[in-house]
Amino acid sequence: MRILICRPDHYDISYKINPWMNPEDNPSQIDTAWVQWERLAHKINHLAEPVVLDGVEGLPDMVFTANAGLVLKRDDPRTWRHVILSHFKHDERKGEEQYFKDIFKKQGYSVSEPENHFEGAGDALYLKDTLIGGHGFRTDKDFYEEKADILGEVATAKLVDPYFYHLDTCFCPLNDEGDYLIYPPAFDSESLKTIRQIGRMEIEVPENEARQFACNAVVIENDVILPTGSEETEAQLQGMGFTTHPMMMTEFIKAGGACKCLTLKLE
DSSP states (O other): OEEEEEOOTTOOOOSOSSTTOOTTTSOOOHHHHHHHHHHHHHHHHHHSEEEEEOOOTTOGGGGOGGGSEEEOOOOSTTTTTEEEEOBOSSHHHHTHHHHHHHHHHHTTOEEEOOSSOBOGGGTEEEETTEEEEEESSSSOTHHHHHTHHHHOSEEEEEBOOGGGOSGGGTEEEOSTTOOEEEOGGGBOHHHHHHHHHHOSOEEEOOHHHHTTTTTSOEEETTEEEEESSOHHHHHHHHHTTOEEEEEOOHHHHTTTOOTGGGOEEOO
8 A cells, every 4th residue: 555645844833724723822843743743654654655745835734645635446447546636725725736736647646626625535535435525614515516427426424513624533434344433523413324324333432532633543454543642442443453553643633633634545
């Protein structure tokens, strides 16, 4: 498995586009962020093949590569090695789009660009063969209709808590059988019902661990990389046969992201 990561060369909290960000009262500690990122990159290097990008000046959130786009999972000639590029809601991140487009093409992917706002694998995750399509804060629900011809089966999920503004902050598929982590209060009732009808085993993450971004985990076969402070979630995962790898992610949580946000599975 190849995983796209971006060095935090220019990472900073220089604006506020989600409730976690507070550049004046809770600024980033860049040296600590580097240490945390390098430990994550080292772990990924042991479990998969990292594809490492340099950061770009003026784009501090480019480090969150999960938002670069969605790598499609369909066995269809039209969507083989195809990425739907993100179209960011906030102006502060729009500059990332061209860089990621060029990167995907260099990696051998074809790219399509949506008209509606869409924030990639931060808001769209596969549960078995169904794409769970998050919307409500960053991604427009209409995106899933716009790209219906290549997305395949989609179950939309409305996010209702601004602290969990991307799907991957409160939901994490674990395997092909349909097991998953979830923080239920982040969703409306209809979306929860839909996810539960599709999935198999649900691990409900407690609020204190959800706010440590326990759901923002990277799953590589039977290994799960997740932020520290998620002991109850770790215990449940270990009981299912997973090996857990806790990582200190405090400097990235300040910006509203953690392990999963810092990665994008390419294949």
